[in-house]
Amino acid sequence: MTDKSKIAARIRALRQKTVENGCTEEEAATAAVMVADLLAKYNLSVEECDLRENEFSRSEQVFDDPVGERLWKVADGIAYMIGVKYWSSRPGEKPSVSFFGFDHEVEIAGYMLDICRAAMLHYSDQLAHELRLMRPSLRRRKTHAFLDGMADRLRRRIRDLKPKQPTGKGLVVLRDSLIEAAMEDEGLNIKQGSARSSRDYEPDYGRGVAAADNVALNQGVGGPDADTLRLR
Secondary structure, eight states: OOHHHHHHHHHHHHHTOSTTTTOOHHHHHHHHHHHHHHHHHTTOOHHHHHHTTOOEEEEEEEOOSTTGGGHHHHHHHHHHHHOOEEEEOOTTSOOEEEEEEEHHHHHHHHHHHHHHHHHHHHHHHHHHHHTTTSOHHHHHHHHHHHHHHHHHHHHHHHHTTSOSSOSOHHHHHHHHHHHHHHHHHTTOOOOOOOOOOOOTTSHHHHHHHHHHTTBOOHHHHHOTTSOOOOBO
């Protein structure tokens, strides 16, 4: 724990010394003065102290299907929108997506990925039924182009959910530095390699883009307690 994190923890403890929590008015007033002094001395804010209280976590999801092979694109959009870090499996490995960041944000990121995966599976199942009489090579080509379109469009839609003018720029810089420091402590070093290009030249790519526009993403932003997947 860094010195600032220790001071932030002390400030949070002092802020709990209130009349409502059983302290006398004199004790509460003394604690309030100490909080103000510490904030000024160490150039901290209450928001920064609260930010430093959050724990970090890591999640990993492993897949074994054409949908999972493209979920790294969706994860890229989610990581950008929420502010977590992500990485995916290397070529030749079983497809996987990992997130790292503050506990609650990693939970939301995983939930949003689940929403998008469910939607992609839903539409790919519909497409599979439609293409069932075609030869296998043609089915694969059309399915892969469709899923590329869905994944690319979902990534763009999710990235667009991020506010254009984020508030508290200083806190954003701080949270990023805290996450990077925590990753360094755990020996995590992200190096994303080159990615396979999308089959955007295929007609079914456009169908995938259109299907992605029917996915309601608001539940993912609300977290795992929000409603289940809805398709508009």
